[in-house]
Every structure is written in structure tokens, then in C-alpha cells.
Amino acid sequence: MELLRVMFSTVTLNATFRMSAPLILGIAGYCFCRKAGIMNIALESFMLIAAFFALLGSYLTKNYMIGTLFGVIAAVVLAALYGLFTFHLGANGLITGVGFNLSGWGLTTMLLVMIFHTRGATNVGAVSYDTIDIPVINSIPFIKDIFNNQTLLVWLAPILTIIAYIVMYKTTFGIRIRALGLNPEAAETAGVSVVKYRWIAMLVSGATMGLAGAFLSLNSLAMFTENMSGGRGFMVMASTMVADGNPLKGMLFGLIFGYCQALALTWSSLGVPTQFTGMLPYLAVVIILFITNFKNLKKFGKI
Amino acid sequence: MKPLNSLKHFLADSTKINVARYVISLIATLLIGYLLIVANNANAGVALREMFKGAFGSKLAIGNTIHWAIPCMLVGISAAVAFKSGVFNLGLEGQLYFGALTAACVGYMIELPPVVHQLACIFAGGLAGLLYALIPALLKLYFKIDEVITTLLLNYVAVLATEYITLKLMGGNSATSQTSIVTPFVNKTAELTPIIKGTSATTGLFLALAIILIVYLLYKYTLVGYEMKMVGSNLPFSRAGGVDSNKMFIIIFLVSGFIAGICGATEVIGVNHRFIAQFSANLGWDGVMITRVAANSPVGVLLVSFIWAAFKTGAMQMERATTLNRYTMNLLQALFVLFISIDYGMLYRKYKDKKAREAIKKEE
Known part of the structure; x- marks a missing residue:
């Protein structure tokens, strides 16, 4: 009963808001890739490396803003490298993605041992984000516990999503991105440079994954552990796939998976083994993929 | 005469490019x-020498290299089977985990005579890997859910699920630390025999070699193998030629999962003699890398696996001897x-x- 009760407690909902932020940030940028017809499993490494460099930046300068900048730059550089490999050097996207993910894991662990002499850096003296206190909602009982004292990036996530939505559906840029995803040849004939727009989409997704990574390491505790992104990059991918590149729908799925992560947290604090609760977000993704694709059953035939 | 010449030119160019690659x-x-x-601040010469010493310097070192070559070969050939046919099974890690846990359970729960017991463990492990591969395969076939995303996520599920099952088997609770989540040791009858004393270089080597040989012969001499290759290199052509691509897809996915499961099983009965939670340090991903370097060829997988294993053992020695x-x-x-x-x-x-x-x- 206790387990059911906490499902709607303010602690869980507060954590949902927090846990879904990196997913939503990532989705806002990756939507452009999805619409432009790019599948990118290297998102995971963008996030992981950004998380590491954000921590490093914050550790070196004692300033979380510069730390965030470090993370974003690292992720954008990675996105540029990925773009170089897949757009210009003819490398297979999947293999490149696997290579990036493994390099990311190797690089961060190597640097972690080199710089911090440990495989999990906590309390190294990096500065984490300040929480934002909003006096207006402080008087509303339920809302205050959920929305107050969250950090800047938590609020940035929905804002970025709305911006992404407007850009995607209300600007020429968005129309072009969507057009070239539907039919690259037609877009090219109409004078839209496919490579240019794919590059922009790639770099935008790199930047937002950078924010997501920075959020991972610099929110609440400033820490980095080996492989700390733990499949969140893949969740971003899956959410965007299910939402078919619509940032608002993507945010909805980001919230669902964030809720599963939050529930995992609160349930494990009540004594449910973390091994079990840890599975919830991943299973949720598979189940949602299953539900949203159930209609395809009729089309059974060609792969 | 002219087309023949251009063919020659093409062949020469592509070999040159491959060497250049x-x-x-x-x-x-x-x-x-x-x-x-x-x-x-390390010395490159020293680092290289230590790596070589760690991989081939002594009988023990060679044994360690063979020990790592076994899982590398198995997981590499498992990935090769899938990737050669254009099936992106990125779930090797998960299939390997379920194979390992099942093999460990068969190993310690059942009493069987020596060789039979080993085979039972290996077969059970393979079967578990196969069943775990069936999930993404069916999701793709019936619901068109991209196997890339499902296998990636199911990896995480598998790591946690096997850990959870082990926790329940040993009667632990949420306070049990992750390092102590292990199954009991398998019976002596289930353990693979070492071929070099004092190391984990076991008879699993022959199993791995046999599987690579079977895959090699399959591609070279059988119709199924030919069809598997064709599906990968030219799908429309193979469809027009009457290949049932759905059936092929399932077969390839399951074979790949089966071998990945066997890899997990040999790790358990050959090396650790029990299932340890989160034991595989990205072994499944090594398979993907190995098959890419080997260009999906079985013989290539054999060679690259030994190089990969040498890197693994050499790197340990390098870490001990240098600042790297x-x-x-x-x-x-x-x-x-x-x-x-x-x-x-x-x-x-x-x-x-x-x-x-x-x-x-x-x-x-």
C-alpha cells in the first residue's frame, strides 16, 4: 500500500520533474535530427562526455556556468565529429555510434582515473547548480513542493521544448528540416541543401545533449561516476522515435520515463531492491514502443 | 577483353583500399x-614492452591471453553472424548475461556426469541467450520496432534482471551490496578443464574454434549460409530469388543470440565458476568491435579475437608497470x-x- 501511496506523492513528482529534465533537454534537440532523417545512437556518448567535462569545468573554475559551457562545447565537438564521420567519410552510422559510445566510456573512465584517481568522483570540489526559489508559488501547498527549489536547467527544459516546437512548425527552417526528412531528393531539387540542414540538426542535438550531460553531473551533487548516463541517451532516442520528432509529444514521453526513474528512486528508498526498480525506466520504454507500434501488426510482412 | 580488364582493375583497387584502410x-x-x-608522462617503449610481456611474456601470460580470446571469439562470431546479414543485434551483452546466469544455475542445481554436465550448461546458456534474443526479433517482425533501440534498452534490463534474480536465489535483500551478489559455485563436474595450468585457458577454446569453423563452413558450403550472406549484401535481390527474408531474419537473430548465450556460459563454467552480478565489462560490445575490424569474416574474427585478447591482458600488465x-x-x-x-x-x-x-x- 505504501508503494502505491508514494506513486503520487510530492517527493515522486518533484523527482519526476528533475529526472525528466535531461531527457527533455536532449529530446528538444534530437527532434531536429529525427525530422531530418538522422538516427544517432552516439547520443549516449555525447551525454556521458558532456557530463564529465561539465564536472571538470566546474571543478577547475568553481563556476557552474563555465562548467555547463565546457559540457556543451564537448558535446558539440563530438556531434561535429559524428557528422564528419557519417556525412562525409561514409562511415556506417550504427558502427560509428557504437564506436563513439565505447570511446566515450573509455575516455571518461581514463580521464577520471588520470585526473581524480578514482572510478567515481564525488565531492571533488566542483560547484553544482543553485536552486531557484520562486516566492510566488511558495504559498501554494502542493505545487510548492513539486516546483520550487528546482535548478535552472529543470526550467530550461520545457522552455527549450517550446522554442523547438515553434522553430519546427512555425519557421521556414523547420519546414525545410521536415521536408528533407520526408524526401531528401525533392528537397535538394527545391534548393534546400540537405547536408547543410543535417549539419545544423546534428549540432543542435549536440548542444542540447551537452546541456543534458551537464545536468547529470552538476545537478544537486556535483559528481561523476563511470558510465553515469546509463542509457538516458537511448531513452532520448526512443522518446523522439515514438513522438516522431514532435518536441511537445517528445516532452510527454520524457516525462513518462522521468516518472519511472523517480518512482524507482522513491520505491528503492522504501526497501524495494534497486535491481528491480532500476529496470522500470528501461522496461517502460520497451512497453511504450510496443504500445505505440501495436497498430503495425496488421502490416505484418516485409521487414 | 575490356570488361575483364576493368574487373581486374576493380579487384586490385579494392584490395589496395582494404590494406590502406x-x-x-x-x-x-x-x-x-x-x-x-x-x-x-610515460615512456612509449616501456609501455609497449610491458604490454607485449603481459600478453605473451610467459606461459601464464599466454594462458591469460587464450582465456580472454575464448569469449572474444564467441561473442565476435555471434556479432559476425548478425552483422553479415544486416541484422543489428546490439543486444549481445544482454543475451550473454542471461546465458551466464542460466549456465550457473544448471551448473550448481543439477547433478550430472562430467562431460554431459558441461554440455548441458553450455546448451542451457545458449538457449537462454536465444530466448532473450527472441523478444527484439519478434518485436521487429510483428510490430516493426527497430531492433537497434530495443536491443540497446534490453541490455540494461538484462544486467539488472540477472542481478535481481541472483539476489532472490541467494535470499538477499535490498541491503546486500552489489559486489556480493553471486550464485553458489557450480559443481566440479560442470567446470571446464584448463589446458594451461594455473590460468583460465580452458577447453572452451576448442568449443569456440568449433563454432567458428561451423559458421565458416556454413557460409562456404551450404544453401542456408549463402542465403544468409545474400540477405545482408542485397536484400531485394535475395527476395526476388525466393529467400524468405522474415524466416531468415529470425534464424539469424536467434543463432546470434544462441552463440552470445554460449559465450556467457563459458565465462561462468570456465572462468568464474559462478555467476557474478555485472561481471561482463562490456564484453558484448567487444564482439561488435571485433566483427567490424574482421569485416564480418569468421577467419578474421578468429585472428582479431586473439589480438583483442592480447590487448586486454597486455593492458593489465601495462597498468601495473607504468603510469598508464x-x-x-x-x-x-x-x-x-x-x-x-x-x-x-x-x-x-x-x-x-x-x-x-x-x-x-x-x-x-
Whole structure:
């Protein structure tokens, strides 16, 4: 009963808001890739490396803003490298993605041992984000516990999503991105440079994954552990796939998976083994993929 | 005569490009490796010597290299079967975990005579891997859910699920620390025999070699193997030729999962003699890298697996003897794969086109 009760407690909902932020940030940028017809499993490494460099930046300068900048730059550089490999050097996207993910894991662990002499850096003296206190909602009982004292990036996530939505559906840029995803040849004939727009989409997704990574390491505790992104990059991918590149729908799925992560947290604090609760977000993704694709059953035939 | 000549030209070019691919990638990786070594204030010569010593320096070292070559070969051939046919089974890690846990359970729960018991463990492990591979395969076949995303996520599920099952088997609770989540040791009858004393180089080597040989023969001499290859290289052509691509897809996925499961099983009954939670340090991903470097050929997998294993054991020695840590090696291996996957043939053709165009311009 206790387990059911906490499902709607303010602690869980507060954590949902927090846990879904990196997913939503990532989705806002990756939507452009999805619409432009790019599948990118290297998102995971963008996030992981950004998380590491954000921590490093914050550790070196004692300033979380510069730390965030470090993370974003690292992720954008990675996105540029990925773009170089897949757009210009003819490398297979999947293999490149696997290579990036493994390099990311190797690089961060190597640097972690080199710089911090440990495989999990906590309390190294990096500065984490300040929480934002909003006096207006402080008087509303339920809302205050959920929305107050969250950090800047938590609020940035929905804002970025709305911006992404407007850009995607209300600007020429968005129309072009969507057009070239539907039919690259037609877009090219109409004078839209496919490579240019794919590059922009790639770099935008790199930047937002950078924010997501920075959020991972610099929110609440400033820490980095080996492989700390733990499949969140893949969740971003899956959410965007299910939402078919619509940032608002993507945010909805980001919230669902964030809720599963939050529930995992609160349930494990009540004594449910973390091994079990840890599975919830991943299973949720598979189940949602299953539900949203159930209609395809009729089309059974060609792969 | 003319088409024959152009064919010759093409063959010569593609071999040259393939050689160039490996040479360029190796040089690029070595260069980055050298920079990393310098950045760590280590001596490149010493690091290389220690690596070689760690991999081949003594009987024990060779044994360790063989010990790592066994899972590398198995998981590599498992990935090769899938990737050669264009099936992106990125769930090797998960299938390997379920194979390992099942093998451990069969190993300690059941009493059987020596050789039968080993085979039972291996078969059960393979079967578990196969069943776990069935989930993404069916999701793809019936619901068109991309197998890439499902296998990636199911990896995480598998790691946690096997840990949870082990926790329940040993009667632990949420306070049990992760390092102590292990199954009991398997019976002596289920353990693979070491071929070099004092190391984990076991008879699993022959099993791995046998599986690679079977896959090799399958591709070379049988119709099924030919169809599997064709599905990968030219899907529309193979469909027009009457290949049931759905059936092929399932077969390939399951075979790949089966071998990955066997890999997990040999790790359990050959090396650890029990299932340890989160034991595999990205072993499944090594398979993907190995098959890429080996260009999906079974013989290539055999060779690359030994090189990979030598890197693994060598890196340990390097870590002990120098200031470098072994993750440096992981990074370099992944970078090597990245350099290999560049399409040098395309770049070369582009370069030649450009030159030809310039030549024409000059003539004008």
C-alpha cells in the first residue's frame, strides 16, 4: 500500500520533474535530427562526455556556468565529429555510434582515473547548480513542493521544448528540416541543401545533449561516476522515435520515463531492491514502443 | 577483353583500399596512443614492452591471453553472424548475461556426469541467450520496432534482471551490496578443464574454434549460409530469388543470440565458476568491435579475437608497470574501430574524380 501511496506523492513528482529534465533537454534537440532523417545512437556518448567535462569545468573554475559551457562545447565537438564521420567519410552510422559510445566510456573512465584517481568522483570540489526559489508559488501547498527549489536547467527544459516546437512548425527552417526528412531528393531539387540542414540538426542535438550531460553531473551533487548516463541517451532516442520528432509529444514521453526513474528512486528508498526498480525506466520504454507500434501488426510482412 | 580488364582493375583497387584502410587506421591509432602516453608522462617503449610481456611474456601470460580470446571469439562470431546479414543485434551483452546466469544455475542445481554436465550448461546458456534474443526479433517482425533501440534498452534490463534474480536465489535483500551478489559455485563436474595450468585457458577454446569453423563452413558450403550472406549484401535481390527474408531474419537473430548465450556460459563454467552480478565489462560490445575490424569474416574474427585478447591482458600488465591505466587501451580500441569504419574506397574515388575533373579543365 505504501508503494502505491508514494506513486503520487510530492517527493515522486518533484523527482519526476528533475529526472525528466535531461531527457527533455536532449529530446528538444534530437527532434531536429529525427525530422531530418538522422538516427544517432552516439547520443549516449555525447551525454556521458558532456557530463564529465561539465564536472571538470566546474571543478577547475568553481563556476557552474563555465562548467555547463565546457559540457556543451564537448558535446558539440563530438556531434561535429559524428557528422564528419557519417556525412562525409561514409562511415556506417550504427558502427560509428557504437564506436563513439565505447570511446566515450573509455575516455571518461581514463580521464577520471588520470585526473581524480578514482572510478567515481564525488565531492571533488566542483560547484553544482543553485536552486531557484520562486516566492510566488511558495504559498501554494502542493505545487510548492513539486516546483520550487528546482535548478535552472529543470526550467530550461520545457522552455527549450517550446522554442523547438515553434522553430519546427512555425519557421521556414523547420519546414525545410521536415521536408528533407520526408524526401531528401525533392528537397535538394527545391534548393534546400540537405547536408547543410543535417549539419545544423546534428549540432543542435549536440548542444542540447551537452546541456543534458551537464545536468547529470552538476545537478544537486556535483559528481561523476563511470558510465553515469546509463542509457538516458537511448531513452532520448526512443522518446523522439515514438513522438516522431514532435518536441511537445517528445516532452510527454520524457516525462513518462522521468516518472519511472523517480518512482524507482522513491520505491528503492522504501526497501524495494534497486535491481528491480532500476529496470522500470528501461522496461517502460520497451512497453511504450510496443504500445505505440501495436497498430503495425496488421502490416505484418516485409521487414 | 575490356570488361575483364576493368574487373581486374576493380579487384586490385579494392584490395589496395582494404590494406590502406588497416594501415591508415593503425597509424592513426598509434599516433593518438603515443600522444596519450606522452600526456601521461610515460615512456612509449616501456609501455609497449610491458604490454607485449603481459600478453605473451610467459606461459601464464599466454594462458591469460587464450582465456580472454575464448569469449572474444564467441561473442565476435555471434556479432559476425548478425552483422553479415544486416541484422543489428546490439543486444549481445544482454543475451550473454542471461546465458551466464542460466549456465550457473544448471551448473550448481543439477547433478550430472562430467562431460554431459558441461554440455548441458553450455546448451542451457545458449538457449537462454536465444530466448532473450527472441523478444527484439519478434518485436521487429510483428510490430516493426527497430531492433537497434530495443536491443540497446534490453541490455540494461538484462544486467539488472540477472542481478535481481541472483539476489532472490541467494535470499538477499535490498541491503546486500552489489559486489556480493553471486550464485553458489557450480559443481566440479560442470567446470571446464584448463589446458594451461594455473590460468583460465580452458577447453572452451576448442568449443569456440568449433563454432567458428561451423559458421565458416556454413557460409562456404551450404544453401542456408549463402542465403544468409545474400540477405545482408542485397536484400531485394535475395527476395526476388525466393529467400524468405522474415524466416531468415529470425534464424539469424536467434543463432546470434544462441552463440552470445554460449559465450556467457563459458565465462561462468570456465572462468568464474559462478555467476557474478555485472561481471561482463562490456564484453558484448567487444564482439561488435571485433566483427567490424574482421569485416564480418569468421577467419578474421578468429585472428582479431586473439589480438583483442592480447590487448586486454597486455593492458593489465601495462597498468601495473607504468603510469598508464588500462582504460587507455579501451579508448584506443574503440578509436581503431572508428577509423576502420571510414569508407576509404569512397574517399579514394572522390579524390580520383576530382583529379580527373581538374585534368579535363586543364585540357580545355
